[in-house]
Amino acid sequence: MQIKREILDASIFLVDDSPTSLRLFEKILKDAGFSHITSFQQESQALVAMLTKPPDLVLLDMILHQTTAVDILKTLKNNIKTRNLPVIVLSHSSDENLILQCLQQGAEDFIPKESNPLEVLVRINNILTRNYSMKSLFEKNRRLEEDIRFAAHVQEKFQKMTNLHMKHHHVEVIWHPYNIASGDFYFATSFPHEKTFFFLLDVSGHGVGAALVGFHLNFLTQQWIATRSLASAEHLQRYVEWINGEMEKEYGAMGIFLSGIFGLCDEESETIHLISAGSPPPIVQTETFATVELKNSVAIGVVSPAIFHLNSFSTKSWKRLLFFTDGIYEIQSPSKEMLSISGFLQILTSLEKDGKFSLANLYNRIAKEYAYHFEDDVTIFMLEKIP
Numbered sequence: 567m568q569i570k571r572e573i574l575d576a577s578i579f580l581v582d583d584s585p586t587s588l589r590l591f592e593k594i595l596k597d598a599g600f601s602h603i604t605s606f607q608q609e610s611q612a613l614v615a616m617l618t619k620p621p622d623l624v625l626l627d628m629i630l631h632q633t634t635a636v637d638i639l640k641t642l643k644n645n646i647k648t649r650n651l652p653v654i655v656l657s658h659s660s661d662e663n664l665i666l667q668c669l670q671q672g673a674e675d676f677i678p679k680e681s682n683p684l685e686v687l688v689r690i691n692n693i694l695t696r697n698y699s700m701k702s703l704f705e706k707n708r709r710l711e712e713d714i715r716f717a718a719h720v721q722e723k724f725q726k727m728t729n730l731h732m733k734h735h736h737v738e739v740i741w742h743p744y745n746i747a748s749g750d751f752y753f754a755t756s757f758p759h760e761k762t763f764f765f766l767l768d769v770s771g772h773g774v775g776a777a778l779v780g781f782h783l784n785f786l787t788q789q790w791i792a793t794r795s796l797a798s799a800e801h802l803q804r805y806v807e808w809i810n811g812e813m814e815k816e817y818g819a820m821g822i823f824l825s826g827i828f829g830l831c832d833e834e835s836e837t838i839h840l841i842s843a844g845s846p847p848p849i850v851q852t853e854t855f856a857t858v859e860l861k862n863s864v865a866i867g868v869v870s871p872a873i874f875h876l877n878s879f880s881t882k883s884w885k886r887l888l889f890f891t892d893g894i895y896e897i898q899s900p901s902k903e904m905l906s907i908s909g910f911l912q913i914l915t916s917l918e919k920d921g922k923f924s925l926a927n928l929y930n931r932i933a934k935e936y937a938y939h940f941e942d943d944v945t946i947f948m949l950e951k952i953p
Contacts, residue, residue: 567687569598573694576622577602581612581638582656583631587679591625591656594683595690609633613641620651623694626673628657628664636664639671652693714774718746721777724784727754732762734833735949738925742893742944749776750891750943753784755791760833763796766845766947767826767866768891779822786812799839799876802830806841806866806874813867823867827889831881831949838887838949840877846894846907851886855914857907858887886923887949888914893942897932905936 578600582588588605595603604621606612609630616624628635635655642648652674655665665676674693677686722741730737739752749772754764767783769776786809795801806828813824825844832838840848844865847857861875881887897905913931917923925948 567598567684567691569687569691570695572698573691574599575602576600576694576698577604578690579612579616579621579624580605581609581624581630582627583607583609584627587627587656590679591686594686597683598687609638613638616642616648616651617645620648622652622697623690624651624653625677625690626653626655628655628659628668628676634664635673636667636671639668639673643672652697654689654693714746717774717777718743718748721747721751721780724781725751725753727752729755730762731756732831732833733760734952735762735831736952737762737764738948738950740925740929740944740946742929744893744943745772747772747774747777748943748945749773749780750893750945751777751780751784752945752947753787754947757797759797761797762831762833763791763802763829764831764947765826765828766889766891766945767824768893768943768945770821770823770825770865772943779817779824782816783809783813783824796830799830799878802828802839802841803874803876806843807871810843810866810872810874811870814870817867818870823865825865825892829889836880836882837878838881841874842877843874846890846892848890849888849911849914850884851888851914851918852883855911855918857911881951885951888946889948890946891943893944894946896942897936897944905932 578595580588580591580603582591585607588607592603592605604615606615609632626635626638639653642651642653653672654675654677655668655673656677656679657665658679668676675689677689725741727737727739737754741748741750741752743750749769750767752764752766754762756762767780769779790796790805790808796805817823827843827845827848828841830839840860842860842862844862847859849855850858860877863874864872894905894910895907913928913935914923917927917931925946928946
């Protein structure tokens, strides 16, 4: 029988109080090409060795001098280091009840000692091959998880706002990924003459792929800022139309698009210019909280060319302006009750009434009342007027 080299490299423990049985199975394994074989006549020594450095496979006699395979299997399955250790039970016995107990305790297989050597090798090879494949898959997943964690760390650092110098406003952001890496992202930067550009966007997807789209858009934005202006409503309009074309060109065929909002806050003229691209309506606070109905446009990357509607209004009377991605609507209570815009407004009003308004307190209130049940990325971006 031909067995792959990586399988022949497996470490195997033989546990049997019969020297004759040990010699028999040692010969079967060595003749097949296995070289990492350790034999034990004392079950206590075998158990210590298994718990210290688990092998790839154990061939375990069902009835030993001081115990049975059932008891050893119980010990192995109750230890985190050996709970997944594959064990094949060997026996001359035909006690079906004992065989069943071994299988119920997690034995991978049962082989009668009088079995044909080829049958023994086939069963051993099948279990080791499956175990090898599972270990390989586990290692690939471990590396992938490490990559994702690193990507999430990079994304969090990447989203930190730079060159943000606002004279009359404070900016606060909550960014809560549904998974490790997020499809939500934001950006803000200030220009001379008291002008600040920002966006808050949501990629139609999750994870590292969506995060990379955010990196790309951030790169394109930096490229625009380095070569062109973003200091007027007209500039904002042209930038959004250009970004839409770039996104549609790169990702349109893949069915990826972005919803969100682009803004330019002009502190000098006390005006804010907004282009909403499939974004939930922002919330403004004057004396009370209310939604701001904007003239909406299509999501970025859906249609090119597309007309994006510019919305402009005065900031003289407002205290706060909150923008958020549509993940806020996906928040559910344990009873599956959705947060909804009305529930969101109630929480905002309650925090203001208690004199505890901040995005951190807002997030904590939502997390407490809705038991951390988030079905999507959640990002909230707030402009707050400095008294």
